[in-house]
Every structure is written in structure tokens, then in C-alpha cells.
Amino acid sequence: MEPISMGIAVGVATALTGLLSSYPRLYCHLQECCAAQWVELNYTGLERDLEEKLFGQHVAKHVILKAIKGFWNNPNPKKPLTLSLHGWTGTGKNLMSKLIAKNIYAKGLDSKYVHQFVTTLHFPHSEHTSQYKEQLQKWIRGNITACERSMFIFDEMDKMQMGLIDAIKPYLDYYDNIDGVVYRKAMFLFLSNAGGEKITEVALDYWHKGNKREDIKLKDLETKLSVGVFNNKKSGFWHTSLIDKNLIDYFVPFLPLEYKHVKLCIREELISRGYPVDEDIINDIASEMTYFPENEKIFSDKGCKAVEAKINFYLE
Numbered sequence: 001m002e003p004i005s006m007g008i009a010v011g012v013a014t015a016l017t018g019l020l021s022s023y024p025r026l027y028c029h030l031q032e033c034c035a036a037q038w039v040e041l042n043y044t045g046l047e048r049d050l051e052e053k054l055f056g057q058h059v060a061k062h063v064i065l066k067a068i069k070g071f072w073n074n075p076n077p078k079k080p081l082t083l084s085l086h087g088w089t090g091t092g093k094n095l096m097s098k099l100i101a102k103n104i105y106a107k108g109l110d111s112k113y114v115h116q117f118v119t120t121l122h123f124p125h126s127e128h129t130s131q132y133k134e135q136l137q138k139w140i141r142g143n144i145t146a147c148e149r150s151m152f153i154f155d156e157m158d159k160m161q162m163g164l165i166d167a168i169k170p171y172l173d174y175y176d177n178i179d180g181v182v183y184r185k186a187m188f189l190f191l192s193n194a195g196g197e198k199i200t201e202v203a204l205d206y207w208h209k210g211n212k213r214e215d216i217k218l219k220d221l222e223t224k225l226s227v228g229v230f231n232n233k234k235s236g237f238w239h240t241s242l243i244d245k246n247l248i249d250y251f252v253p254f255l256p257l258e259y260k261h262v263k264l265c266i267r268e269e270l271i272s273r274g275y276p277v278d279e280d281i282i283n284d285i286a287s288e289m290t291y292f293p294e295n296e297k298i299f300s301d302k303g304c305k306a307v308e309a310k311i312n313f314y315l316e
């Protein structure tokens with residue numbers, strides 16, 4: 001490029017940047033920003049999505065809707081919202097995070113204000129904990145400075161090293177601000193399989209007694225979870241002061257999925273991929289999944305996780 005054209009290009013770019021920064025509304029019109037047109041809870045949207053897309057999780061739905069509504073309607077929360085999602089693999093914990101993000105951020109999980117960490121992927125080496133710790137704290141601070149309504153999702157929380165959990169702790173607590181940064185409007189979601197077996201015991205017990213699954217209450221599960229997980233010295237996450245200091249606001253249990261839920265997942269997947277809905281195919285695929293316990297075969301051992309792969313195998 002010639003020097004004159006280069007000069008003009010730089011001048012135009014500088015003028016545009018100046019213009020956009022002096023008109024934040026115009027900036028937000030063109031780019032994702034932390035204002036209400038990009039970051040706002042769509043409660044009815046969330047309610048509808050959970051009803052239509054998340055199967056067999058009445059307790060989790062109820063807790064999440066209550067927690068998020070209360071938090072969002074409070075203009076001055078005392079601490080960030082901290083949700084701990086527990087359950088067997090493939091039961092919808094990641095799906096739930098996705099639906100929450102979708103109904104708060106216009107760009108859903110792709111929003112620059114939604115941050116996902118997977119322990120084995122992002123923090124794999126225990127010898128690097130102090131380095132991860134520093135990076136993570138910087139990351140949280142920087143992102144909440146950019147947008148108070150940021151969301152952080154930590155997957156495989158039960159595999160996270162203790163030191164790293166300690167690094168997040170100050171941001172979850174009841175502080176008005178830390179070094180001038182207000183963390184109270186952020187949301188933290190912790191996902192783990194911890195407690196999955198205890199939750200299954202409760203669901204199985206209901207089934208054996210001939211009770212309806214839909215009658216399982218949060219308190220039935222909480223009692224089991226507190227004995228089996230929170231007081232279990234082996235489940236790393238739980239004997240940290242996250243629990244001792246009451247830093248987790250809600251425990252969100254995910255029930256193991258039954259044959260009928262697996263069928264719903266298959267149906268949903270067929271529709272979303274534009275295949276015709278054929279009951280025979282749905283039954284065939286659902287029957288190919290494996291179920292436990294050994295004798296009764298009630299719950300899918302991978303939840304709905306293998307559905308996509310089974311459909312690929314069956315139809316393509």
C-alpha cells in the first residue's frame with residue numbers, strides 16, 4: 001500500500017474507533033457488549049427450553065429456574081451465583097449449562113462473556129498448579145472487569161486439584177468488591193459426576209417401591225448427597241471450604257435416565273438432523289444402549305451420551 005493510502009486508512013480507522021467509543025450505543029449495536037441487548041435473562045425462554053429439551057430432570061429444572069430467577073431479579077446480590085451440578089454421565093449437565101447460556105447471552109456459549117474450563121483439558125498437570133492458579137485468577141478478574149455478568153463453567157470439578165479450587169474461592173465469597181472489582185453479579189457453574197451413584201440409589205429406591213420418579217424431591221437427594229459426597233474425604237472438591245463456608249448456593253442433582261428418556265433423546269436428535277421420525281428406528285436404537293442394574297436394566301449407563309454416535313452408526 002502507498003504511504004498516502006496507508007495514512008488515509010489509519011486515519012479512518014482511528015476516527016471510527018474514536019466515534020464508536022464515544023457512542024457506546026452504536027458500538028453495542030455493531031458488536032457484542034455487556035449491555036442488556038446482549039446480556040439479559042429470557043426467563044420464559046429458559047423455562048420453555050428446559051421443558052422441551054431437557055428430559056427426565058424435574059428436580060434440576062425446578063432448582064435452576066428458582067435460583068436463576070431470584071439471582072437475576074436481585075439488583076444487588078451479596079455474592080455471585082454458584083451452582084453445583086451433579087449426576088451420572090450423559091444426564092444433561094452440559095446441556096443445562098448450554099440452555100442457561102443461550103437464554104442469558106445473545107450469543108449463548110459463544111459469547112465472549114461465557115467461559116468454559118474442563119479440568120483434564122485446561123489444568124491437566126498437577127505440578128503446574130501454581131501457574132494455573134495465577135492464570136485462572138487473572139482470567140476471572142479480567143473477564144469480570146470487562147463484564148460483571150460473566151458466566152464461568154467448570155466441568156469435571158471432581159478432578160480439579162485442591163489448590164486450584166482454593167484459587168477460585170475468594171471470588172465466590174460475600175465481598176462487596178476485591179481491589180475495586182465487583183464479582184457479585186457473576187455466575188459460576190460447577191459440573192461433576194460426584195454423587196451420581198447416590199442419586200441413582202434414591203431413584204432406584206423409588207422405582208423398587210413403585211413410587212413415581214416425578215415425586216422425588218430435592219431434599220430426598222440432598223440428604224443422600226450430604227452423607228455420601230460432601231462428607232466423603234475422598235471426593236476432593238467437597239472437603240474444601242467451598243462447602244464448609246457455604247459458598248455453593250444450590251446443589252443441582254441430575255437423575256439417571258431411563259429407557260423412555262433415551263427414546264426422547266433419539267427422537268430429538270432425529271428431528272434436529274432432519275431425519276424422519278420412525279418409531280421402529282427409535283426403539284431399535286434405544287434397545288441397543290446398555291442399561292443397569294444388571295437384573296432390572298432400568299437406567300442407561302451412558303445416559304443420552306451415546307445417542308448421536310448410535311444414530312450415525314444406524315443411519316449413515
Ligand SMILES: Nc1ncnc2c1ncn2[C@@H]1O[C@H](COP(=O)(O)OP(=O)(O)OP(=O)(O)O)[C@@H](O)[C@H]1O
Pocket residue numbers: 053054055056057087088089090091092093094095096192193257265303304305306307308
Ligand atoms: N436429560 C437430557 N435431556 C435431553 N438430552 C440429553 C439429556 N441428557 C443428555 N442429553 C444429551 O446427551 C448428550 C450428552 O449430554 P451432556 O453432555 O449434557 O451430559 P453430562 O451430564 O454433561 O455428561 P458428563 O458428566 O459425562 O459430562 C448431549 O447431546 C445432550 O443433548
